[in-house]
Amino acid sequence: MNTRSLPTLPGIITKLNALTNNDKSSVQEMARLVSSDQVLSARILKLANSPSYGFYRVSTISNAMILLGVNVIKSLALSSSIFEIMEKSSVGLWEHSLGAGVAANVIARHLNLPECEEISTAALLHDIGKVIVRLNFGDDYRQLLALVEEKDISMLEAERELLGTDHAQVGAWLATGWNLPDKLIEPICCHHDVKTSENFRIKSSVVHLADILVKASGFGFSGDDLVPRVQPLAWETLGMTEPILEGLIEELEDKLIDTKNFSLEMQGSDESEV
Amino acid sequence: MQKIPLLQAGSGMVLARDIVRTENPNGPPICGKGVALTDSLIERLKRMEVTTVTVEGRPVFVEGDKSPEEILTCFDKRFKKVEDDPLTSKLKKVYRNYLVKALGE
Numbered sequence: 611m612n613t614r615s616l617p618t619l620p621g622i623i624t625k626l627n628a629l630t631n632n633d634k635s636s637v638q639e640m641a642r643l644v645s646s647d648q649v650l651s652a653r654i655l656k657l658a659n660s661p662s663y664g665f666y667r668v669s670t671i672s673n674a675m676i677l678l679g680v681n682v683i684k685s686l687a688l689s690s691s692i693f694e695i696m697e698k699s700s701v702g703l704w705e706h707s708l709g710a711g712v713a714a715n716v717i718a719r720h721l722n723l724p725e726c727e728e729i730s731t732a733a734l735l736h737d738i739g740k741v742i743v744r745l746n747f748g749d750d751y752r753q754l755l756a757l758v759e760e761k762d763i764s765m766l767e768a769e770r771e772l773l774g775t776d777h778a779q780v781g782a783w784l785a786t787g788w789n790l791p792d793k794l795i796e797p798i799c800c801h802h803d804v805k806t807s808e809n810f811r812i813k814s815s816v817v818h819l820a821d822i823l824v825k826a827s828g829f830g831f832s833g834d835d836l837v838p839r840v841q842p843l844a845w846e847t848l849g850m851t852e853p854i855l856e857g858l859i860e861e862l863e864d865k866l867i868d869t870k871n872f873s874l875e876m877q878g879s880d881e882s883e884v
Numbered sequence: 885m886q887k888i889p890l891l892q893a894g895s896g897m898v899l900a901r902d903i904v905r906t907e908n909p910n911g912p913p914i915c916g917k918g919v920a921l922t923d924s925l926i927e928r929l930k931r932m933e934v935t936t937v938t939v940e941g942r943p944v945f946v947e948g949d950k951s952p953e954e955i956l957t958c959f960d961k962r963f964k965k966v967e968d969d970p971l972t973s974k975l976k977k978v979y980r981n982y983l984v985k986a987l988g989e
Contacts, residue, residue: 840971855978864887867889871936
């Protein structure tokens with residue numbers, strides 16, 4: 611499927627340019643910026659994992675940036691359609707993905723899990739299937755939103771009813787096509803059904819819970835505003851308890867304010883650019 | 885007390901917490917609590933890459949223009965499909981308690 615035309619936020623490009631022109635900036639800084647855009651992150655990982663490079667399965671943005679080089683990243687960002695004007699619904703989806711990435715990072719650090727960056731990346735990409743459905747099947751997407759509204763069901767149910775598949779499957783299918791590592795594919799595929807995740811159940815559980823927490827917080831918009839059911843298996847896998855959850859929520863709410871600030875900033879530079 | 889994005893801060897708001905540098909949170913504060921913000925001060929903070937400030941009261945309604953009651957009503961609505969689920973209800977209870985506490989301050 612063609613992902614060359616997926617839009618990226620113009621604000622990111624301006625910032626990335628400023629960072630690359632400053633010799634004091636580090637790859638980590640750039641990686642942090644790139645990780646705030648699920649589409650750009652997906653494209654970078656896709657390129658880093660393409661067989662023509664021959665790298666062994668790259669799963670973090672900072673590794674991909676070091677392997678590909680900053681100039682490649684810059685041109686990738688630039689080649690996304692800069693003048694694509696953000697519609698309200700895609701800002702919501704972008705915020706939802708970003709929020710889930712933040713939530714996953716908070717969970718992973720609280721629980722001292724290994725591979726925090728991979729987990730955040732998986733959460734950032736968990737709804738990439740929705741971006742694809744939205745961009746490639748615009749009419750279907752509008753129908754989906756109408757169906758969500760009309761029947762008062764979740765986006766997931768609407769997708770299954772209308773398309774016979776769902777964004778988790780579409781996302782996983784794409785990620786597989788892009789040769790992304792399994793530790794990213796599995797959480798994308800299983801974030802609504804943790805029991806089907808066999809090899810990376812902890813990661814899938816974190817993404818599952820991150821999705822739920824962000825939906826509970828009301829940050830961003832992923833197509834519907836219904837909090838999904840917490841799966842007992844995910845809860846057990848993470849050894850979740852009420853006191854841990856309390857700490858998670860407190861930190862997440864705090865972080866989401868910074869995220870909102872970042873989002874406003876990105877949209878602000880959007881307007882001045884166009 | 886409310887933590888808000890700097891972009892939503894306005895002159896006249898009073899700092900409820902010290903502002904510290906993002907890259908050195910344990911270092912000396914850039915601006916102490918009790919200080920009233922001015923446009924030029926906000927501009928300078930922006931240049932210092934400060935992204936959020938904590939101010940007295942609740943001057944900004946981040947989620948549209950919702951009152952605390954409305955925020956809680958919307959919060960409850962998001963859970964309407966999963967009321968019967970024990971684990972999700974547990975999560976809701978913890979989250980709601982946090983919100984009530986945060987909004988009450």
